[in-house]
Amino acid sequence: MVISYQEFKPSEVLCPYIENYFMLVFQGDNNEESPLQRCLPLGMAQIIIHTYQQDCLGYFNNEWQRMPDALFVGIYKDVVTWKTYGYSVCFGITLKPESLMHLFKVPAAALFNNYTDISSFLNKRINDLAEQMYGINDTAKLIGISEEFLLNRLKSVKAERSYVDEASKIIRHVKGNISIDSLCKKLYISERQLQRSFKDMMGTSPKTYTRIIRFRNAYQQIKQANGEKISWTDISYDFGYSDQAHFIRDFKEFSGTVPSLIIQDNCQFYQLGIGNCN
Numbered sequence: 001m002v003i004s005y006q007e008f009k010p011s012e013v014l015c016p017y018i019e020n021y022f023m024l025v026f027q028g029d030n031n032e033e034s035p036l037q038r039c040l041p042l043g044m045a046q047i048i049i050h051t052y053q054q055d056c057l058g059y060f061n062n063e064w065q066r067m068p069d070a071l072f073v074g075i076y077k078d079v080v081t082w083k084t085y086g087y088s089v090c091f092g093i094t095l096k097p098e099s100l101m102h103l104f105k106v107p108a109a110a111l112f113n114n115y116t117d118i119s120s121f122l123n124k125r126i127n128d129l130a131e132q133m134y135g136i137n138d139t140a141k142l143i144g145i146s147e148e149f150l151l152n153r154l155k156s157v158k159a160e161r162s163y164v165d166e167a168s169k170i171i172r173h174v175k176g177n178i179s180i181d182s183l184c185k186k187l188y189i190s191e192r193q194l195q196r197s198f199k200d201m202m203g204t205s206p207k208t209y210t211r212i213i214r215f216r217n218a219y220q221q222i223k224q225a226n227g228e229k230i231s232w233t234d235i236s237y238d239f240g241y242s243d244q245a246h247f248i249r250d251f252k253e254f255s256g257t258v259p260s261l262i263i264q265d266n267c268q269f270y271q272l273g274i275g276n277c278n
Helices: 099-104 124-133 139-154 163-173 180-187 191-202 206-224 232-238 244-255 259-264
Strands: 002-008 018-027 037-039 045-050 056-060 063-066 070-073 080-084 088-095 115-117
Touching: 002 139, 018 139, 045 124, 070 124, 088 099, 088 139, 099 139, 124 139, 163 180, 163 191, 163 206, 180 191, 180 206, 191 206, 206 232, 206 244, 206 259, 232 244, 244 259
Parallel strands: none
Antiparallel strands: 002 018, 018 088, 037 080, 045 070, 045 088, 056 063, 056 080, 070 115
């Protein structure tokens, strides 16, 4: 089975809300099973459409379950393992988690470490988005449909910002290498205020979110090394881990495996998760 994965930048006006679009295509014989796919925690929310409505199974609660053709995915702290069959097209919209409230009036906390069928999460309009995408494997068309839908949502967005928004952006900008005390000082708020509001809006603590983002950036650096020799000590230092053992322990918690195996398995760990927009 041939698997291809690409990421695409959104239009400039959507950059504050959308990180990227992605296209994941499986080209296999009828009923050929894909290698197991492992989606890692990258600190983002996603809308995912299986445009050919091919059977796609996720491993949850110790059993394989059929996933919806169109789903809304929250911020994850665990690895999600899934597989598909034959020819399958997976198109995704990666959203900055704080933008869920702006674009859809729903906090990211509603879906922390979880997903739902798109039809049960929002109104008919987002079902229309999925319906327009079914049967399409042309990336430009899928992006065009997404842009039109999101730009229409943007018309109702008010220019309101909160310190949870600001905290999320700072955490991503510094690649998770910041203490909660330093974050509170930058925002001029108490730790108690930040903890409570962040949990209410994002579904997790600012500390856990910084750990996820730090893992994500370490993962990106490993993937971008593209087979070149990697110094685990240097990566530990670059991303603010106390030592190499701390880095490997955190990495294993969020990926389910050790860093060296990530390098060897491009069929399972395909995501880049690179922020195309600041």
